[in-house]
Amino acid sequence: MPTVEQTRVKQSTKMSVRDLSVWYGEKQALFGVSMDVIENEVTALIGPSGCGKSTFLRCLNRMNDLVQGVRIEGEVEFEQENVYAPHVDVVELRSHIGMVFQKPNPFPKSIYDNIAYAPRILGKVRKRTEMDDLVEESLKRAGLWEEVKDRLQLPGLALSGGQQQRLCIARAIAVSPSVLLMDEPCSALDPVATATVEQLIDELKENYTIVIVTHNLQQAARVAGYTAFFHLGNIIEFSDTDSLFTHPREKKTEDYITGRYG
Numbered sequence: 417m418p419t420v421e422q423t424r425v426k427q428s429t430k431m432s433v434r435d436l437s438v439w440y441g442e443k444q445a446l447f448g449v450s451m452d453v454i455e456n457e458v459t460a461l462i463g464p465s466g467c468g469k470s471t472f473l474r475c476l477n478r479m480n481d482l483v484q485g486v487r488i489e490g491e492v493e494f495e496q497e498n499v500y501a502p503h504v505d506v507v508e509l510r511s512h513i514g515m516v517f518q519k520p521n522p523f524p525k526s527i528y529d530n531i532a533y534a535p536r537i538l539g540k541v542r543k544r545t546e547m548d549d550l551v552e553e554s555l556k557r558a559g560l561w562e563e564v565k566d567r568l569q570l571p572g573l574a575l576s577g578g579q580q581q582r583l584c585i586a587r588a589i590a591v592s593p594s595v596l597l598m599d600e601p602c603s604a605l606d607p608v609a610t611a612t613v614e615q616l617i618d619e620l621k622e623n624y625t626i627v628i629v630t631h632n633l634q635q636a637a638r639v640a641g642y643t644a645f646f647h648l649g650n651i652i653e654f655s656d657t658d659s660l661f662t663h664p665r666e667k668k669t670e671d672y673i674t675g676r677y678g
């Protein structure tokens with residue numbers, strides 16, 4: 417197990433996870449894991465099925481709160497505050513730490529309203545012209561504007577899978593988060609749509625800190641500056657992606673990345 421010091425990296429830390437343990441009922445899914453999330457970088461979480469990647473990701477913006485019977489111990493620091501502190505407003509937190517899921521899940525609303533919905537209910541934008549600008553800007557950042565600008569009133573669900581996923585990214589961006597969590601965002605996409613989303617992730621890291629769960633090791637190598645290898649609810653190794661893939665420190669990491677198990 418790496419020590420906390422080994423998982424610290426000399427770059428700006430956006431989030432800091434300390435001694436995080438998670439139980440679903442009797443079953444423990446994470447065992448006191450610690451990791452820094454580096455600002456304006458993409459961090460990939462890799463590891464065999466069931467090792468706790470999604471659980472870890474969902475703890476970063478308290479998405480696990482929604483699971484019945486869950487128990488969480490430890491700290492997740494974001495902007496000098498533990499996101500699990502009692503007074504934290506979870507809706508507000510999730511507007512700073514947005515999430516994109518495995519399966520594109522647009523609302524059953526128009527393309528326009530998919531983007532406008534959250535800023536409207538959060539009271540971030542009131543005037544129609546401001547909202548028009550926000551919708552355009554978000555779709556541009558998600559690389560979707562040119563494909564949809566003439567049909568903003570079409571249902572989001574009428575788009576292709578890859579377009580829907582970029583719509584979901586645009587929707588997440590619209591509330592100006594600084595961190596984006598992505599849980600296998602390309603697993604339901606074909607190779608062309610995957611390449612588009614990967615390119616988008618690369619562009620987004622200029623302005624956002626991104627944490628992505630992926631089963632695809634090539635994808636981790638392509639998009640992530642840092643990678644954490646999870647195994648049985650522990651972080652076995654965390655380092656810059658090149659080192660992890662070319663000179664893994666731990667035998668388990670080496671076995672996994674060379675396809676010996678998982």
Ligand SMILES: Nc1ncnc2c1ncn2[C@@H]1O[C@H](COP(=O)(O)OP(=O)(O)OP(=O)(O)O)[C@@H](O)[C@H]1O
Nearest residue numbers: 440443445463464465466467468469470471472483
């Ligand atoms: N809602 C839940 N209720 C009960 N157990 C859960 C729940 N979610 C996850 N688990 C259990 O916690 C452990 C970690 O699951 P998690 O989904 O975090 O792993 P993962 O590494 O993301 O897996 P995968 O790659 O298959 O998505 C697994 O044993 C899983 O069965």
